[in-house]
Amino acid sequence: MLSVKNKPNFRVPKGLGNNDAVDFESMWAVLSSSLREIHTKNASKLSFEELYRNAYKLVLKKKGETLYTRVKEFEEDWLANTVRPRILVEISPSIVVRSDEVAFTATANEKRVAGERLLKALKQAWDDHNLCMNMTTDVLMYMVSLRHVPRQEELGLFRHEIY
Numbered sequence: 001m002l003s004v005k006n007k008p009n010f011r012v013p014k015g016l017g018n019n020d021a022v023d024f025e026s027m028w029a030v031l032s033s034s035l036r037e038i039h040t041k042n043a044s045k046l047s048f049e050e051l052y053r054n055a056y057k058l059v060l061k062k063k064g065e066t067l068y069t070r071v072k073e074f075e076e077d078w079l080a081n082t083v084r085p086r087i088l089v090e091i092s093p094s095i096v097v098r099s100d101e102v103a104f105t106a107t108a109n110e111k112r113v114a115g116e117r118l119l120k121a122l123k124q125a126w127d128d129h130n131l132c133m134n135m136t137t138d139v140l141m142y143m144v145s146l147r148h149v150p151r152q153e154e155l156g157l158f159r160h161e162i163y
Contacts, residue, residue, distance in 0.1 A: 022061040027054045028070055031139070035074055038135045039082070039128075051139045059143050067143060071136070072157070079161035083125050087162060090114075090121040122162075129158050 034051050037043055058067045092114035094106030106114075 022057060022063060024058065024063050024066060027058055028067070030054055031067075032070070032074055034139070035071070035078075035132075035136060039078055039132050043135060048139060052141065055140050056142045064143050067140075071140065075136075075157055076161055079129070079158060083129070084162055087118070087121045087125055090118045092117070125162065126158065 031051060031054055034046050037046055055067065058064065092106075092110075094110050095114045095118065
């Protein structure tokens with residue numbers, strides 16, 4: 001028979017408590033600001049433990065779907081408004097000329113150089129995207145493990161917003 005002394009003592013982790021109310025907007029402000037820092041390559045000053053804790057708390061409080069939607073919207077906006085313009089700048093008229101436009105002719109070397117610039121910009125954007133997605137996955141690890149979000153979705157989002 002168990003006495004009162006042998007009764008297990010369970011404590012709720014600090015900050016989680018029994019309070020079902022969670023300030024999603026303030027936590028999202030922190031997370032979205034941090035995602036922006038990750039994308040601008042200023043992640044060294046971030047506390048990934050704190051970010052993970054915020055994401056974990058939101059998922060525990062049944063805000064995971066909202067968090068997922070906001071992260072996806074953030075990424076779509078970043079790709080469309082920041083990454084795509086960087087790539088579009090590299091598209092030269094010499095590689096976009098249609099067959100019915102004979103007025104502009106570029107040499108083979110000009111086309112090659114313009115194509116190389118475009119491919120370098122695309123590769124840099126893809127490499128940056130992969131790095132940022134890996135860091136974001138680290139922050140949202142708990143959410144990703146619960147939702148089983150496939151890596152192919154990242155490829156689809158990049159492809160959809162950039163091409």
